[in-house]
Amino acid sequence: MGSDEEEEEDSGARKKLRLTKEQSSLLEDKFKEHSTLNPKQKQALAKQLNLRPRQVEVWFQNRRARTKLKKTEVELEFLRRCCETLTEEKRRLQKELQDLEKSHKLSAPRHMQIPATCPSCKKVIGGAETGSPLPASWPRFFNPFAHHAA
Known part of the structure; x- marks a missing residue:
């Protein structure tokens, strides 16, 4: 079936991969160039970093997920601010309308x-x-x- 390493992975007894600063830096640089890798690129990068291709693949998946989450958080904050601004403007306009209705009741x-x-x-x-x-x-x-x- 697979190698001893893969069987060890499947058992769930593996420890978390700790990347060196150099590995992290190179992965980040490659991610900035392309957020996805084709199999040849993945293989070459894994060899260059002394990692398994699956580790490189998972790192890229996780990095894309973090990027998407960060983008969503930024958009959410922007929409919250817009909502607050619109809510304040609505209150102001409602008060202005009330004031105008009061002043024009007898006119x-x-x-x-x-x-x-x-x-x-x-x-x-x-x-x-x-x-x-x-x-x-x-x-x-x-x-x-x-x-x-x-």
């Missing part, structure tokens, strides 16, 4: 009809005085939905 209704002048007969349509001519200084608007039939 004019929200929906007012703006007077418009019929282009054919020059009569004012809508507003307070329907049918009265506008002063010359008053801006003349045309509302196509309120056209007066002359």
